[in-house]
Amino acid sequence: MDMVSPLILVNLKTYQEGMGRNAHRIAAAAETVAQESGVVIGIAPAFTEIHPISHHYAIPVYAQHIDAITPGAHTGHILPEAVRAAGARGTLINHSERRLTLADIDACVQVARRLNLESVVCTNNDSTSAAAAALGPDYVAVEPPELIGSGVSVSKADPGIIERSVNAVRSVNPDVKVLTGAGIQSGECVKIAVDLGTCGVLLASSVVKADDPEAVLRDLVSML
Ligand SMILES: O=C(CO)COP(=O)(O)O
Numbered sequence: 126m127d128m129v130s131p132l133i134l135v136n137l138k139t140y141q142e143g144m145g146r147n148a149h150r151i152a153a154a155a156e157t158v159a160q161e162s163g164v165v166i167g168i169a170p171a172f173t174e175i176h177p178i179s180h181h182y183a184i185p186v187y188a189q190h191i192d193a194i195t196p197g198a199h200t201g202h203i204l205p206e207a208v209r210a211a212g213a214r215g216t217l218i219n220h221s222e223r224r225l226t227l228a229d230i231d232a233c234v235q236v237a238r239r240l241n242l243e244s245v246v247c248t249n250n251d252s253t254s255a256a257a258a259a260l261g262p263d264y265v266a267v268e269p270p271e272l273i274g275s276g277v278s279v280s281k282a283d284p285g286i287i288e289r290s291v292n293a294v295r296s297v298n299p300d301v302k303v304l305t306g307a308g309i310q311s312g313e314c315v316k317i318a319v320d321l322g323t324c325g326v327l328l329a330s331s332v333v334k335a336d337d338p339e340a341v342l343r344d345l346v347s348m349l
Contacts, residue, residue, distance in 0.1 A: 129302060131349050132325035133315070133342070134187065134245070134266075135332050136169040136217065143333045148174045151332065152182045154339035159184055164346040165325075169217055172203060179212025187245065188216040190223045193232030205236045215243025215263070217327075221270045227256065234260045245304065245327070251289035258297040264304050265294050266327045272307035274330050279307040280317035291322035312347035319349065 135155060137143030143151060148170045155166040169187040170178050179186040192202040208216060218233045219225045225233065230246060237244040244262035248254040249270050257265045267290040272279050279287065287305045294303050305318045306327035318326050326345075335341045 129324045130163075130165055131315075131319055132165050132167060132264075132304065133345055134167045134169060134304065134325065134327045135342075136189065136220070136327060136329040137171065137174070137333055138189070138222070138329050139171060140329070140333045144171060144174070147333075148178060149181065151338045152178045152184060154342055155184050156182045157339060158342040158346060161343075162346040162349070164349055166342060166346070167214070172208070172211075175208060175213050176211040179214075185214040185243075186212055187243070188213045189220060191216045191218065191233055191237065191242075193229060193236050205233075205240050205242065209240050209242055213242060215245060217266075218244055218246045218262070219257075220247045221249060221268055221273055230257065231260050234262045237262075247327070248290070251286060251293045254290035254303070255293035255297050258294040258301045261298060262301060264302045264324070265290070266304035266306055268306040268327065270307075275308050276310070276330070277308045278310060278314040279305055280309065280314040280321075282308070284317060284321060287318060287321045287323060295322075309345070310341070312344050312349075315345050316348035 159166040167185040188208040191205040219230050234244045245264040246257040246262040247266045302324040304327045309326045309328040310331035332338050
């Protein structure tokens, strides 16, 4: 293993297979495999599942989004303090399916830092990875949008974007860790990503839609 312990972050999105009892099943599988392997496996469930999951399992829980607001008169927003109080360790910011402006991303990273929430800023290519790194988040997670949910792994289809993003982030801010995602489905995909200099992966469908999420998670960590 690398000096920084790898992170496997499973985004449950709003998949039916990641709601309610299914979210618990995936969280339990993640906890089992994390304990067996020593690899950190986090989960980003729907907002409504953050509290139940974080209070039942020892794995780190992430929000899928926050709004950079302070408590007050906002309706239909996600208050970062509430996400923290519900037990989240961190949050995704600017996921490809929840894009923000650069100014919003900056504000979200700052509020996350203030609240001691880990920030994972998602990006779509190496230029945006460099821009995100300049904001000083904990992680930049590069995911080529065309491969998200495609079943085709970024590690195999586009290793260059991983390598370029790692280099871009390092040159802007070497303290920012890099994750990658889109189509990640096996231990081999994870190993390629880590060998290219990332600290792990962000993934969804291969775990969330699996008949046996525990078996997929065991495979994902098998080459670390
Ligand atoms: O968007 C993703 C994770 O946030 C990637 O999704 P898939 O793993 O389904 O390609």
